[in-house]
Amino acid sequence: xxxxxxxxxxxxxxxxxxxxxxxxxxxxxxxxxxxxxxxxxxxxxxxxxxxxxxxxxxxxxxxxxxxxxxxxxxxxxxxxxxxxxxxxxxxxxxxxxxxxxxxxxxxxxxxxxx
Amino acid sequence: xxxxxxxxxxxxxxxxxxxxxxxxxxxxxxxxxxxxxxxxxxxxxxxxxxxxxxxxxxxxxxxxxxxxxxxxxxxxxxxxxxxxxxxxxxxxxxxxxxxxxxxxxxxxxxxxxxxx
Numbered sequence: 001x002x003x004x005x006x007x008x009x010x011x012x013x014x015x016x017x018x019x020x021x022x023x024x025x026x027x028x029x030x031x032x033x034x035x036x037x038x039x040x041x042x043x044x045x046x047x048x049x050x051x052x053x054x055x056x057x058x059x060x061x062x063x064x065x066x067x068x069x070x071x072x073x074x075x076x077x078x079x080x081x082x083x084x085x086x087x088x089x090x091x092x093x094x095x096x097x098x099x100x101x102x103x104x105x106x107x108x109x110x111x112x113x114x
Numbered sequence: 115x116x117x118x119x120x121x122x123x124x125x126x127x128x129x130x131x132x133x134x135x136x137x138x139x140x141x142x143x144x145x146x147x148x149x150x151x152x153x154x155x156x157x158x159x160x161x162x163x164x165x166x167x168x169x170x171x172x173x174x175x176x177x178x179x180x181x182x183x184x185x186x187x188x189x190x191x192x193x194x195x196x197x198x199x200x201x202x203x204x205x206x207x208x209x210x211x212x213x214x215x216x217x218x219x220x221x222x223x224x225x226x227x228x229x230x
Contacts, residue, residue, distance in 0.1 A: 004156075033217060037221075043223070044117075044118075044221050044222060044223045044224065045157075045205070045221040046221070047218050047219075050217075050218070091156050091157070093156075095217065098217050099145065099209065099211050099217050101147060101159040101162055101170070102147075102149075102157070102159065102207075102219060103159070104156030104157050104158070105156050106154070106155055106156050107154075107155075107156050
């Protein structure tokens with residue numbers, strides 16, 4: 001069974017600084033996707049960024065980028081120029097294949113200090 | 115269409131009662147997923163539908179749980195004889211089966227269930 005591990009229950013960052021959230025996963029599959037989802041307090045979950053396992057290039061979406069280390073089964077999220085609105089719970093998630101259920105980690109609560 | 119909607123947003127019930135939740139996915143999405151999220155945990159998969167067919171159920175989904183998607187549009191999740199351990203946020207998500215890479219699951223706001 002696939003598992004996703006987020007080893008940092010909480011992180012904090014100063015506004016405008018950079019923070020990296022860690023995620024490791026375990027799978028024997030070769031075809032999969034990895035995602036970072038953001039869940040703000042009392043609001044619904046939204047996709048931040050996704051990475052296809054076949055692609056060697058790390059995904060980037062504006063201030064958000066990932067460091068995908070396939071051999072190490074590591075998928076970290078870097079948030080640059082942190083903003084107050086980035087404060088949320090961040091979940092790393094795994095999807096076998098390209099259209100299937102998500103397996104989530106336990107999440108990392110990010111606090112952004114002004 | 116403004117996204118995935120779920121009703122009710124909150125439900126408080128007494129142990130032993132039955133409850134039903136509804137999810138309306140994004141209209142063109144043919145995949146619909148149910149997840150359960152307890153405090154301090156990530157969402158856990160319960161079941162999913164492709165159109166009206168229920169394709170997979172998690173072992174978390176005991177016999178007291180049943181889900182339907184009768185016309186391939188909205189879905190309901192019913193819990194019979196609720197137990198205090200059923201207290202959680204129930205999340206619905208939908209996605210479209212399309213070209214590879216376009217696989218984002220869009221989540222609703224969730225239904226928070228409290229069983230007294």
